[in-house]
Amino acid sequence: MRELAMRARAGGPKRITGLVASGAALAVLTACSGTASGDDTYVLHYTTYSNATSDQSRTVQRWADEVEELTDGGVSVRLHYSESLVDADESAQATLDGRADLSQVGSIYAASDLSMFTAVELPFETDNTEVQMTAIERLYEENETYREDFDRQGVRLLFPLPLGNATIGLQEEAENLEDLRGRSLRAGGLTSDAMLTAGANPVGMTANDIYESMSRGVVDGYTSLALANLPTFGLSETTPHIVDPGIGAYSSSIVVVNEDLFQSMPEEYQEALLEASGNGISNGLEEMGALGEASCRELTGSGAEFTSFSDEEVSQWQEESAIAEDWVERYEERGYDAQSVLDDYRRIIEEETPESDYTNPLTACMEGQEP
Template identity: 80%
Template sequence: MRRRARRARAGGPVRTTGLLASGAALAVLTACGGTALGDDTYVLHYTTYSNPTSDQSRTAQRWAEEVEELTDGGVTVRLHYSESLVGADESAQATLDGRADVAQVGSIYAASDLSMFTVIELPFETDNPEVQMTAIERLYEENEVYREDFDRQGVRLLFPLPLGSAAIGLQDEVTGLDDLRGRSIRAGGLTSDVMLAAGANPIGMTANDIYESMSRGVVDGYTSLALANLPTFGLSRTTPYLLDPGIGAYSSSIVVINEELFQSMPEEYREALTEASAQGISNGLEEMDALGEIACQEMVENGTEFLSLPEEEVAVWKEEAGVAERWVARYEERGYDARSVLDDYRRIIAEETPVSDYADPLVACTEGERE
């Protein structure tokens, strides 16, 4: 049973639903008094696998601050970083069973809970993270099959978080796709399928292990990371070659809230959460751009060579990989109308691409160095 005690009258205790990281009893806080919007106060526990300085966490911090400001302190958000509350693969489930109220859910961890959300991991669909995130939001409103997963899990989409376009960091130079053949490349999610299609050997490992694995020769390179991620893991100063493989936006995260909790809150608070969430995409892109610029500067200073594959090779790679069709077949076997989700995803991308002039940090950095 979900723990429902989240709020208290002015002057009384506010009991939160999220368990402490140690698994102890529910936290008990003291309310400072009523708010301008009413006498109910809420403390929402937000769980994330990101560290406090990542662009995803910085975006969440801005959201939390805006929520508190819009509610005059009636709603505060406590962020629990680096899986200190629950594991990354438990995030969606944790919002349902009461271990957390709000969660960052990565698509790489969502295959069982939010299967249709993983459509946004399909490679070669778009190299524009703004378009990808807009598609995440529009699918939630426009495609019933996509939305049903969220409703079934009892969570509401608040806003998406960008990860950017997939880069491949390498110890040695590549001149074409054939040069990836036989190399051990750290990869995850559907990007692993793409690496297999190129003849590479995808290796599963956490991002925290890449630096040591590269230095010891355990792997020849890494992917399933974007440019803005590299400073966090010490890779922007230690990667001799960085390849833009043309995979494009390869993954994303979303911030979700327990639907029952959301509906139980006063209307003013629901509106505040929605208003703050409307800034999620723009805030996320700003934070990703900031860290992407830092990464680009560090790599230039350390002599990283920026590479890219010819468009014709990328087109052949996409055709041979066939990841999208396998994704549809896999989920149609499980009873999903996955074709409708893919068709709508592509339709939205086609509609949104002409109205967005956003350039991914990887593209901007690579092209800037070639000018």
């Protein structure tokens, strides 16, 4: 059995049997006895900043179960939750250097490692999570500049994980964009830029800190979260005002695997990983929908009030913020053909939107539908 990515473990003989990551990075393999498949059996270690009950983790667990079934137990995956293996901002590097075999990489943490992946954070581009996820996969196949980041980092995209549409949760009501001015809101990624344009004060913090920070008055509310995220962080029963700001899909995560490891596996195992990954989008949307439905029930039950900004306000906000233009300029100064990535992202969104009838949980909840 090849148990990858873990340092010395108690019990059993240990030996270094090969290279997993690119360059000089070593993966320490644990020799195990009593396995039917011998050296063709793999135990892969997956690192995530999400906890075990999140929709993202549930989606990956379904993928892992399918991989194990497709390989007749030849490949199993151990999930390490809540940054217990590595910190969130180290996920891509850890997958490259052998501390993990697979990882969840959030776009909010990817600016230095997978810069072009952050295009999916651009606000006001799409409110359809299914379309956004499909665009993540298609950019990997269709845009050379986007793909080069992954190749340079020695990781392969397996499938995206949904985060949904940006929600703003507040202690006090905001009927329009002007009402956000001067308020301190937890925010991250490119959504922070949108909050600055609106006159709000974006505050960086992990989602785990939002509940306490709101309780103590450190922040007036939060964003850079979607409806399905709220139960995970204790916010679906404690947020009196929920706003759909019109930002739409604001972020995403992806599951990546070390490329050298992937190439070293038997072809039938590679095919199994890819086949299971083909169900990633549908499984992710199903899991996000289930948690979104639970969040909607909890918010409604607690008496939360729902509002949204007008289309006119959102259009003016988008124009004034110019976040997409700034994103292109910033990365083209660093040598990227960022305009091609943005153009292809928008082209794919335009092509995929008519093919999708997906309704995101926030919209469904506000319309009184089942997400």
